[in-house]
Amino acid sequence: MTGQRTYGGISAAERRAQRRTALLDAALDILGSQGLDKLTVSALCAGAGLNERYYYENFDSRDAVLSALFDTVSEELATAVITAVQTAPDTPRAKAHAAITAGIELLTDDPRKAHVALIVSSATPELRTRTVHTTRAFANLVAAEGIDFYGLTEVDPDPVISFRATYLVGGLVQTLTAWRQGDLPLTRAELIDHTTDVFVLLGEDLAARLRP
Structure with a gap:
């Protein structure tokens, strides 16, 4: 159970928060440089360096x-x-x-x-x-x-x-x-x-x- 909760000294909740922040940072960059039309799931995940499942872990739309x-x-x-x-x-x-x-x-x-x-x-x-x-x-x-x-x-x-x-x-x-x-x-x-x-x-x- 402990291994599921922490990894490298970082808890699961902290890792999720980091992924959410990475996605929002990517969204900020896309909106500022490319515009709203380019804000897609694939672009967000590419910008954050994350698998798409982590997008759906945090956002539903x-x-x-x-x-x-x-x-x-x-x-x-x-x-x-x-x-x-x-x-x-x-x-x-x-x-x-x-x-x-x-x-x-x-x-x-x-x-x-x-x-x-x-x-x-x-x-x-x-x-x-x-x-x-x-x-x-x-x-x-x-x-x-x-x-x-x-x-x-x-x-x-x-x-x-x-x-x-x-x-x-x-x-x-x-x-x-x-x-x-x-x-x-x-x-x-x-x-x-x-x-x-x-x-x-x-x-x-x-x-x-x-x-x-």
Whole structure:
């Protein structure tokens, strides 16, 4: 039994997790370099260096692969943003600038991830629904960070907080998409700075309105 559970010091669960990661890495590469049409079982397995049975061990459809990859990129993005906020100096602009920089750099240092987050995210009905939920989750994160930073925890939740957070996150997604397509003639640093200006402006204004 022990031999079935471990091999070379790696458990069966760890090996399965490694195979799943290899398949998702292959999916990321295929989507970023060849496009959605080339995302086939055989291409995935060739890219991961795995037998097709390991694909079916982890996924039951291409949509399942896309959803898992989208979730992986979203989780990386959330981790990067939260870490940046927690380690940034304690001023509104520093916090906003750090978070926005972390998010934009993660998506643009590896354009494949931006392709998944901004383009592939609308490829199927399942992904479109997932994108709506993920956008809402990031908006909730922005709202929670703002409430905490400005000391508004004693204030009853105001719908305008959710509105502005959703507006900011949705606007950033559309702006980043336009920038990647070459429709906004800005450097990445300028894009980050202008985005920071908008986040701070709306955040400071809202905090002034809601403070007791």
